[in-house]
Amino acid sequence: MKDHVSGKITPVLLAGGSGTRLWPVSRKTFPKQFSSITGDETLFQAAVRRLAGPVYAPPIVMTNADFRFIVAGQLEQTGVSGATIVVEPVGRNTAPAILAAAQMVASGNPLGLVLVAPSDHMISDSAAFSAIVTKAVEIVKTGRIVVFGVRPDRPASAYGYLELADQEGDFQMVRRFIEKPATDRAADLLADGNCLWNAGIFLFQAQAMIDEFRNHAPEFLSPVQASLDLARHDTDFLWLGDEPWRELPDRSIDYAIMEKSGNIAVCRLSCHWADLGGWDSVWHEAVAACPTGNAVVADEGATAIDCRNVLLRSGGDDLQVVGIGLRDMIVVATSDAVLVADLKRAQDVRLAVDALAAKRRKQAVAFPREHRPWGWYETLARADRFQVKRIMVEPGASLSLQKHMHRSEHWVVVSGTAQVTINDDLRLVSENESVYVPLGAVHRMTNPGKVPVILIEVQTGVYLEEDDIIRYHDQYARPVHPQMPVDGDGAEALPFAAQADVNNAARHVS
Amino acid sequence: MKDHVSGKITPVLLAGGSGTRLWPVSRKTFPKQFSSITGDETLFQAAVRRLAGPVYAPPIVMTNADFRFIVAGQLEQTGVSGATIVVEPVGRNTAPAILAAAQMVASGNPLGLVLVAPSDHMISDSAAFSAIVTKAVEIVKTGRIVVFGVRPDRPASAYGYLELADQEGDFQMVRRFIEKPATDRAADLLADGNCLWNAGIFLFQAQAMIDEFRNHAPEFLSPVQASLDLARHDTDFLWLGDEPWRELPDRSIDYAIMEKSGNIAVCRLSCHWADLGGWDSVWHEAVAACPTGNAVVADEGATAIDCRNVLLRSGGDDLQVVGIGLRDMIVVATSDAVLVADLKRAQDVRLAVDALAAKRRKQAVAFPREHRPWGWYETLARADRFQVKRIMVEPGASLSLQKHMHRSEHWVVVSGTAQVTINDDLRLVSENESVYVPLGAVHRMTNPGKVPVILIEVQTGVYLEEDDIIRYHDQYARPVHPQMPVDGDGAEALPFAAQADVNNAARHVS
Structure with missing residues (x-):
């Protein structure tokens, strides 16, 4: 953590949230920060890159066990190195996460600068943003906490508002934090002219934030410190200590600190910003970025005929x-779900998620493509006694050593070269080759090459659920069976020792 | 054709149409009559069953080469036997098709009764319909042509109208046929109270219709008779002679005969009828059949939240x-296309088809599932150098003997037992077994069993289009390569003789 004493700013990216207002593109198991909502990059990756460069130390990413491999994979693609991925044992909202990051930085340098930012917002001009941050650093050096505010252009009820105090020298203090207001109240605030939207971005010296907690929310200090003291490193992740973290209250930073402190200065985020907090916001941004007649936004797979004020997004x-003939509508399709909503109802999309959850439909929470530490898989077809999957294994990655009690598997490699273990047999299987994994065989698939392995798996059997798996070894520290397979069950051919269940948070399969 | 002299009614089902107003469920290659729009049965099958029973002879089905196997397959499922499937070389609208059927019946018995009906309409009460037909038979025996009319309940502009003359004894004659009117004109007709919708169903003695053609459209007589004289039977089909049929004018029966003849009586179709001529009609029928609050119709895969006057149909x-929050909308999803339209624009759905055709999207005309005489296939995944298909082969069916120049195929049987020929090798491949077809191998798949074969095919190669096929033999009379494979290319093992290209209308693959 030597960068923390260098005068550089440590970015803290909050990437543990799982909002549903952008369903069906954002789902609990793969929320919007990890998707490309506007542009090619994911929002998380754009945030990482925006906070990289000479003035920044490597980032701290606050996330949870479910998203840790997504974070690691997307971070790697950005080329930004040295990040610390902090795994929160359970979600406890923003207050504990920000305090933990402040304590991590303070342990190296109490005056270390910390920039906390959501990972799911859009800021298109990174240079302008950097210039604003540089200006804010000057305010922070006076010991104040800086919150970034956005000048409102409409009476949005989806944002918190900052009411400003009088100018104090070079900057203004926040008089009051106002939680998401009703539309009428938002209109009043807009008319008043003395309010900004709260962008949820904060800059501070590490010790200053700890001091705020000491003054306004001291009950957080010991549990957060205890979780850090108990934290352990595991492959790419820093796992916070479980028990103290669970005792923490679930509280936002606004509610725990900002609304109570008199030490909050504001810095105007004068560059373009959007929280993409609903499809109306996405539509609004897309129309602004690429103004078309009738405010119609349609992607390559979408066709608008006689439409006006419409977002059409295809899968x-x-x-x-x-x-055809649509007015003020949102139509968002993915390969397994379609949302059609009145534009004015964009903030009610959670109703769709609730309804599908009540019907126990997978679409409420998950995508067809399931991400795993070694890559991903997706079901192409499923019937009574068979299932077809497409599986991608990253270079250097390996599925766990495993066996199934109720199914056989045919693997056809269609790209790359896989190294396949089946009982005592170890072989390479290349493009246009296939291999058969009989029911009960101990097997493993590894990608020893430089390009992804893509294979088609055809499973047959009467029970094809993911929980038909006995795992003997896993390079990602996911839970394994306490006993190795016995002789003749492939054990001798396997170059590893038995491994205990080291990770009770892991719930992934294969 | 002995039934034609028995006094029974010969149903003539028109099943060659390919409307697009129910896109994406109805497409050119598999139009609505072959789909289940309301209920479980397809509209065509419901029509076949409605016109089966003691008073009916086996039906004549007028269709085209593209639909012939769909017709044959769906007919078989109804259990109605003895049908004649007539293949029109090209579509020439209803006049030639009806005349051909009349001539077929007249050749056995000039006084034979013929009932012509579309195969894509909905008549829910078959018993009531039969009673009406029985009544109409009495009128027909006076030498008149009977057209069935429906009392209008709204000023629909999608139907033709029949203006009635004064009562003549037990029935009324048609004074005038009115083509689809504008909505204003339709409202006038409705107010007038002397008009019925033209249901497009006709009953007549075969010779009476031929006489009408002689009087009003004599130019059809010779070419239609010539096409019948040149017709040949081929497996399940009667192929009309090609050249004379191509010379025929493209004309509807209304335009060719009905609007000109003074010999048309009307019979009121007092049972429930709908032409399902657009999604508005489908919505209207569904609401009527199952009235719900807010006139919302949603199937199992669809969820309506705060909606009113909406049809939601999932794939x-x-x-x-x-x-969410929809008013007066149609949302129809299939696995590869979604239509979202204002209910008032239901008759403009062809605009969607035109737009997708202009973008060269397959969805404009075809479904992912491709029907073949031996069953069907669908693509599960497609990428640069591989393709995964699910293939179903009917019991007793057989793909053509073939080879590919640019791809290898892995077949994994997941249901049933296939007999597979690969060059000189003939073997049975059963559930959970796989077989590899190398590039260039002459191969064939047959289902010798009693249950469908389902297999997963993984193709690899740089060129994966359907036209990479050399076909040596085909049991469905589709075009084959003039030369058999040479020795060592599998010829000796193959129990058949070379077969010439006998059917220039066949365009199917595999």
Whole structure:
């Protein structure tokens, strides 16, 4: 953590949230920060890159066990190195996460600068943003906490508002934090002209934030410190200590500190900013970025005929979406779900998620593509006694050593070269080759090459659920069976020792 | 054709149409008559069953080469036997098709009764319909042509209208046929109270219709008779002679005969009828059949939240559709296309088809599932150098003997037992077994069993289009390569003789 004493700013990215207002593109198991909502990059990756460069130390990413491999994978693609991925044992909102990051930085340098930011917002001009941060550093050096505010252009009820105090020298203090207001109240605030939207971005010296907690929320200090003291490193992750963290109250930073402190200065985020907090916001940004007649936004797989004020988003070329005669509508399709909503109801999309959850539909929470530490898989077809999956294994990655009690598997490699273990047999299987894994065989798939392995798996059997798996070894520290397979069950051929269940948070399969 | 002299009615089902107003469920290659729009049965099958029973002879089905196997397959499922499937070389609208059927019946018995009906309409009460037909038979025996009319309940502009003359004894004659009117004109007709919708169903003695053609459209007589004289039977089909048929004018029966003849009586179709000529009609029928609050119709895979006057139709459980706050809307999803339209624009759905055709999207005309005489296939995944298909082969069916120049195939049987020929090798491949077809191997798949074969095919190669096929033999009379494979290329093992290209209308693959 030597960067923390260098005068550089440590970015803290909050990447543990799982909002549903952008369903079906954002789902609990793969929320919007990890998706490309506007542009090619994911929002998380854009945030990482925005906070990289000479003035920044490597980032701290606050996330949870479910998202840790997504974070690690997306971080790697950005080329930003040295990040610390902190795994919160359970979600406890922003207050504990920000305090933990402040304590981590303070342990190296109490005056270390910390910039906390959501990972799911859009800021298109990174240079302008950096200039604003540089200005804010001057305020922070006076010991104040800086919150970034955005000048409102409409009476949005989806944002918190900052009411400003009088100018004090070079900057203004916040007089009051106002939680998301009703539309009428938002209109009043807009008319008043003395309010900004709260962008949820904060800059401070580490010790200053700890001091705020000491003054306004001291009950957080010991449990957060205890979780840090108990933390352990495990492959790419810093796992916070479980028990003290669970005792923490679930509280936002606004509620725990900001609304109570008199030490909050504001810095105007004068560059373009959007929280993409609903499809109306996404539509608004897309229209602004690329103004078209009738405010119609349609992607490549979508066709708008006689439409006005409409967002049409398709699930890709394979799912064509056509709108005819639509007004003020949102149509968002993915390969397994379609949302059609009145634009004014954009903030009610959680109703769709609730309804599908009540019907126990997978679409409420998850995507067809399941991410794993070694890559991903997706079901292509499923019937009574068979299932077809497409599986991608990253270079250098390996599925766990495992066996199934109720199914056989045919693997056809269609790209790359896999190293396949089946009982005592170890072989390479390359493009246009296949291999059969009989029911009960101890097997493993590894990608020893430089390009992804893609294979088609055809499973047959009467029970095809993910929980038909006995795992003997896993390079990602996921739980394994306490006993190795016995002789003749493949054990001798396997180059590893038995491994205990080291990770009770892991719930992944394969 | 002995039934034609028995006094029974010969049903003539028109099943060659390919409307697009129910896109994306109805497409050119698999139009609505072959789909289940309301209920479980397809509209065509419901029509076949409605016109089966003691008073009916086996039906004549007028269709085209593209639909012939769909017709044959769906007919078989109804259990109605003895049908004649007539293949029109090209579509020439209803006049030639009806005349051909009349001539077929007249050749056995000039006084034979003929009932012509579309195969894509909905008549829910078959018994009531039969009673009406029985009544109409009495009128027909006076030498008149009977057209069935429906009392209008709204000023629909999608139907033709029949203006009635004064009562003549037991029935009324048609004074005038009115083509689809504008909505204003339709409202006048409705107010007038002397008009019925033209249901497009006709009953007549065969010779009476031929006489009408002689009087009003004599130019059809010779070419239609010539096409019948040149017709040949081929497996399940009667192929009309090509050249004379191509010379025929493209004309509807209304335009060719009905609007000109003074010999048309009307019979009121007092049972429930709908032409399902657009999604508005489908919505209207569904609401009527199952009245719900707010006139919302949603199937199992669809969820309506705060909606009113809405049809929500999903592509099945795997594609969940959710509507929020919708008014007067149609949302129809299939696995590869979604239509979202204002209910008032239901008759403009062809605009969607035109737009997708202009973008060269397959969804404009075809479904992912491709029907073949031996069963069907669908693509599960497609990428640069591989493709995964699910293939179903009917019991007793057989793909053509073939080879590919640019791809290898892995077949994994997941249900049933296939007999597979690969060059000189003939073997049975059963559930959970796989077989490899190398590039260039002459191969064939047959289902010798009693249950469908389902297999997963993984193709690899740089060129994966359907036209990479050399076909040596085909049991469905589709075009084959003039030369058999040479020795060592599998010829000796193959129990058949070379077969010439006998059917220039066949365009199917595999």
